[in-house]
Amino acid sequence: PEEFIKEVTDLYPTKVAKKRQKHFIVRRPDEEQAIEANVRTIPGIITQRGCCYAGCKGVVIGPVGDMVHIVHGPIGCAFYAWNTRRNLFTPREDGKNYLPYCFSTDMQDEDVIFGGEKKLKQAIKEAHEIFKPKAISVHATCPVGLIGDDIQSVARQMKEELGVEILAFNCEGYKGVSQSGGHHIANNKLFDQVVGTDDTEPEGKFNINILGEYNIGGDAWEIERVLHRCGINVISTFSGDGSYDEMKRSHMADLNLVMCHRSINYMAEMMETGFGIPWAKVNFIGIHAMAKSLRKIARFFENEELTVAMETVIAEEVAEAEAAIAPYRERLKGKTVMLFVGGSRAHHYQEVFKDLGMQTIVSGYEFAHRDDYEGRQVIPELKVDADSRNIEELKVQADPDRFRARKSTEALEKLKAEKVIDYYEGLIPDMGNGTLVIDDLSHVELEKLIEKFKPDMICSGIKDKYIIEKFGVPSKQLHNYDYSGPYAGFRGAVNFARDVDMMINNPAWKLLKTPWETQPILKAKLGSE
Numbered sequence: 001p002e003e004f005i006k007e008v009t010d011l012y013p014t015k016v017a018k019k020r021q022k023h024f025i026v027r028r029p030d031e032e033q034a035i036e037a038n039v040r041t042i043p044g045i046i047t048q049r050g051c052c053y054a055g056c057k058g059v060v061i062g063p064v065g066d067m068v069h070i071v072h073g074p075i076g077c078a079f080y081a082w083n084t085r086r087n088l089f090t091p092r093e094d095g096k097n098y099l100p101y102c103f104s105t106d107m108q109d110e111d112v113i114f115g116g117e118k119k120l121k122q123a124i125k126e127a128h129e130i131f132k133p134k135a136i137s138v139h140a141t142c143p144v145g146l147i148g149d150d151i152q153s154v155a156r157q158m159k160e161e162l163g164v165e166i167l168a169f170n171c172e173g174y175k176g177v178s179q180s181g182g183h184h185i186a187n188n189k190l191f192d193q194v195v196g197t198d199d200t201e202p203e204g205k206f207n208i209n210i211l212g213e214y215n216i217g218g219d220a221w222e223i224e225r226v227l228h229r230c231g232i233n234v235i236s237t238f239s240g241d242g243s244y245d246e247m248k249r250s251h252m253a254d255l256n257l258v259m260c261h262r263s264i265n266y267m268a269e270m271m272e273t274g275f276g277i278p279w280a281k282v283n284f285i286g287i288h289a290m291a292k293s294l295r296k297i298a299r300f301f302e303n304e305e306l307t308v309a310m311e312t313v314i315a316e317e318v319a320e321a322e323a324a325i326a327p328y329r330e331r332l333k334g335k336t337v338m339l340f341v342g343g344s345r346a347h348h349y350q351e352v353f354k355d356l357g358m359q360t361i362v363s364g365y366e367f368a369h370r371d372d373y374e375g376r377q378v379i380p381e382l383k384v385d386a387d388s389r390n391i392e393e394l395k396v397q398a399d400p401d402r403f404r405a406r407k408s409t410e411a412l413e414k415l416k417a418e419k420v421i422d423y424y425e426g427l428i429p430d431m432g433n434g435t436l437v438i439d440d441l442s443h444v445e446l447e448k449l450i451e452k453f454k455p456d457m458i459c460s461g462i463k464d465k466y467i468i469e470k471f472g473v474p475s476k477q478l479h480n481y482d483y484s485g486p487y488a489g490f491r492g493a494v495n496f497a498r499d500v501d502m503m504i505n506n507p508a509w510k511l512l513k514t515p516w517e518t519q520p521i522l523k524a525k526l527g528s529e
């Protein structure tokens with residue numbers, strides 16, 4: 001692997017090579033290893049990353065199905081975020097579901113020159129008149145920030161005029177260095193304007209929220225199915241199958257489960273400071289990861305009845321899922337895989353591959369921060385650069401009326417010491433000796449990885465799926481699941497095993513000849529050297 005890093009970074013001009021080298025790690029379990037992450041992608045390099053607007057509207061806010069989400073900007077930004085992320089939603093009693101719609105101000109040259117505020121007001125008014133939603137969100141795209149439309153003041157005015165909550169997000173695409181800034185902006189406003197605004201007592205005995213679960217391909221439904229069987233009441237999910245009303249009362253929960261740490265750790269921390277709700281990092285991907293996460297919940301509640309119920313459910317569900325994946329495991333064990341996905345799945349999915357006897361040889365995130373790689377203990381030493389300073393950090397204090405300690409100080413300290421709450425160890429500690437970790441993988445690096453390590457499968461996204469497959473390697477999309485799913489939970493793991501087997505063991509790959517096997521290809525160096 002060391003040789004590989006040299007070979008691949010030698011392809012770059014010297015300055016670029018020096019920068020990129022810091023984004024590679026050869027895993028050595030006896031060393032403490034640091035990686036460069038959450039910094040600007042070098043211009044000219046083909047990255048898999050997206051923008052701030054994608055992180056705010058596309059990822060965190062978009063899945064809330066009973067709100068109207070208006071994209072303020074030229075139509076492309078709205079169009080490309082229209083039902084492309086496979087976040088599914090079940091309408092509640094009111095039957096409202098706006099996810100199939102695409103709402104946009106469709107900004108034209110004229111609006112860019114003379115300002116788009118009038119058009120935005122008109123759009124909010126129309127959406128309100130036609131659909132009467134409980135709340136409306138407004139998302140700013142790049143030109144809105146450049147011309148200086150004051151969407152916050154428009155939101156205030158229209159809230160007053162129409163009497164409906166309006167959340168305006170200044171998530172212009174260029175803010176920050178990736179989607180990640182958009183997650184933070186989305187978390188801030190949800191915390192500020194939504195969470196803690198309805199004090200209805202929850203009905204369940206063990207009340208939780210699931211944070212950072214977006215119901216891609218129905219994942220949240222499978223997770224909830226199992227939690228309900230155990231006797232857990234899910235007040236709200238941020239934000240898969242998410243409902244505005246449910247998020248308003250999420251502060252009544254006793255525990256927050258954090259699935260995707262990257263996109264929602266801000267909310268977990270703010271809810272802990274503001275309302276006293278501890279959080280526990282979970283991973284529902286893979287049979288054993290799912291069982292382990294359930295046991296963490298049982299440990300937190302320390303209730304005999306719940307623990308017994310959970311163990312019964314685990315025993316039944318594990319046995320059923322193990323039996324179902326056994327034939328696939330037989331055909332998949334020993335296969336190698338590489339994972340390059342967003343900010344959490346490159347870690348989570350390693351567990352389901354372990355269930356299948358497969359080995360992760362290279363892994364990396366697109367836009368995660370160092371804590372998602374190295375663990376949360378590095379947070380105090382993280383550099384706040386100009387790009388991060390660009391994103392507001394809310395100063396949160398305990399809510400004078402709503403803060404409630406969920407357990408005694410001693411009990412909480414004990415759970416912290418046991419790493420049950422407020423703890424995430426990151427991806428790197430789980431990587432095996434000699435494996436590679438690569439941050440913000442570039443296109444040329446991906447091609448070289450395939451040539452050098454010839455993996456049996458690469459998990460990635462739409463930007464590189466077909467390039468990988470042209471190399472004769474099957475590529476599984478871990479963002480949209482190649483239109484399949486759910487993959488979370490016990491039954492999800494079985495679906496995943498079936499789909500991976502279908503891909504890897506498809507005889508078609510053996511028939512495929514890549515162009516360089518039959519004809520010479522040009523070799524060139526990047527840059528001016």
Ligand code: CFM
Pocket residue numbers: 055059085179212214216260261262263341342343344345346478479480
């Ligand atoms: Fe979290 Fe996500 Fe992900 Fe993410 Fe994403 Fe996604 Fe992802 Mo695509 S919130 S970081 S910004 S788990 S959209 S549901 S699949 S890159 S690994």
Ligand code: HCA
Pocket residue numbers: 049050051054055058084085179342460461462463477479480
């Ligand atoms: C995004 C959304 C995305 C893209 C997936 C992909 C998703 O980053 O804006 O590149 O295939 O999950 O839909 O991550």
